[in-house]
Amino acid sequence: MDYDITEYPRVYHGLCHLPEARLIEIANKAGASLKSIKPGLYGQIVESILKHIESFDELKTLLTPKDFDIIGQKNSIGDRKTWNRPYLDYDHAVFVDMTRKSYGVVQRPVRTSARNASHADLWLELASLKAWSKLEASQKTKVAKSLARSLGDGFTFVDLVGPHELMRFQHTAFKLHFIAIPGGKYSMGLTDDEKKELTRLAKKHGIEEAKYFARDIAETARPAHEVKLPPFLCAQTPITGAQGKKFTKSAELLESNHNIYWYGAKAALQLTEQSATRLPTEAEWEYIARAGAVRTWLNGEEDPQEYTSRILSAKLLEDDHPFGVCGLGWGTWVEDGWHLGYKNAPVDGSAWEPRDVPNVVRSGGFLSHPWQTPGEEFMLHCTYREQVKDREYPVLLAKDLPKRKK
Structure with missing residues (x-):
């Protein structure tokens, strides 16, 4: 061996x-x-x-x-x-x-989180998907215009996207689209039922790699715990070719149909500073991946091979995620520092002890496709996470809701 x-x-x-x-x-x-x-x-x-x-x-x-x-x-x-x-x-x-993988014993210094949800309570319309869905189309448009004004110069309301009709805005200077994600409660991490499903799939595949993928997820994404997070803004896609050139030269273009940029950990943090944004927290990322609380896999009910082939052969914005966020399968940096499991993890959606440079990535199934073994499809599970050092990954930006202007 x-x-x-x-x-x-x-x-x-x-x-x-x-x-x-x-x-x-x-x-x-x-x-x-x-x-x-x-x-x-x-x-x-x-x-x-x-x-x-x-x-x-x-x-x-x-x-x-x-x-x-x-x-x-x-x-x-x-x-x-x-x-x-x-x-x-x-x-x-x-x-x-x-046989647990070694994730290293050296922890980088903790820094203060860039997340600031102090104004989230001022946007009661976005308190939950249920609250947002109760609004008429005209009311949603009114909230969208109010949010655009509050975000300040450079942000304009574009339209309502997806089955939930979520608000989409454009930052004209950066050519970035952001979607307003309503807050909500959900069970973060691998539940008992999901663990049983992974175990069953690993046995069905009957290969060693699948067993290890299933076991690694069970070890790093438990215990499942209820999280209540406030609303926030999330970029509709990871940084792409046209946008990446505006921020930094210290990035590599991933040549594919999606033209995604890869960033090292330090460059990812610099990118957030240059664009007055932040990285999503792990709780926010998984909430989006689960489309609130209705998905276990990024591919939903679709066969993972068919889903991945379909998405990668299409344009980036042709992804049909319920929240309108595209490209999650590429794997993206999140703000939380690495912990082997979720014991004592925060339950308010905040970042858990972020480090001086990011060291956690969520998902990554697209980067490994075409998969060499069936077990690699487990990277499309909404709970998949890994500690990363000295590697580059795409960046999905997030932004806090502003103080509400009249």
Whole structure:
């Protein structure tokens, strides 16, 4: 197996805790030769084992409950006798912990969030999708003109878009369109039912990569928790070719039918400063991806392969997302700092400990298409997220609602 210790260090360290005699037994079962390895060199025995197995699933079959007891206690999983986690047995819990990807231990400094929702309560018409849907078309237009005035020079109301008739504005100087996203409540993160669905799909695919995708999402996007977020403005698309040239030269054009620009983390932050905008929070991004609370996948009910092929072969604005926001599948930077899971995450839609440079990206299924394995379609799940370092991604800008002018 092509094993990288920097990516899965707990596999290596976990096995190194086993007695030498036991490691030799495992090596023999795996077909690994130990002739050139001197006694006491645990690390070399482990490396030989990992080179000769085809997958972590094979490794699991080579380990006994006693092995998991030792590894679990040494890796701080706890004791089998005191283990009490529903839906997860002890051996599997230790195995999952061992094979969890390393996301690094160095956390960048926390900065103050750029999000300021202090004026959101002044726009009661946008408090929720339900509140907005109750308005007549003439009332929506009246609110739109009021919001355009309040946004200041450079913003003009364009039209109402999508099935919810959401307001769309243009920033004429930047040639950017923004959509007013009503606030609302929803369950953020992978729910129990969604977890079962991913597990079922992974088993259906029957390949190792699908299992790892499903497991990674389950580990990084839980627990599901209710979030109530205020209304905000979101760019209709990520920064494209024509817009990207106006902001910075430190970006790369992704040559495709959509002409999306890629930005490094620092450049993405500079872009928000230059345009007097901000990055969306994770909660805002997922709220849009879920179209409020009605979607689990970016592709809705459509087959993921057919959806992705259809969207990528069309123009960017031909995406038919219910909120009118296009290009979510490319993967975009968000403001929150990376956390392995959502325990103690904020419930008001705010950014969670943003770092001095962004390090979290949501989605990314389009960037990997055509997919090499069926498991890669899981990147279209509305909960998919990953920690990113030294890579470039598209930028989807957001903006807070202004103080309301009469």
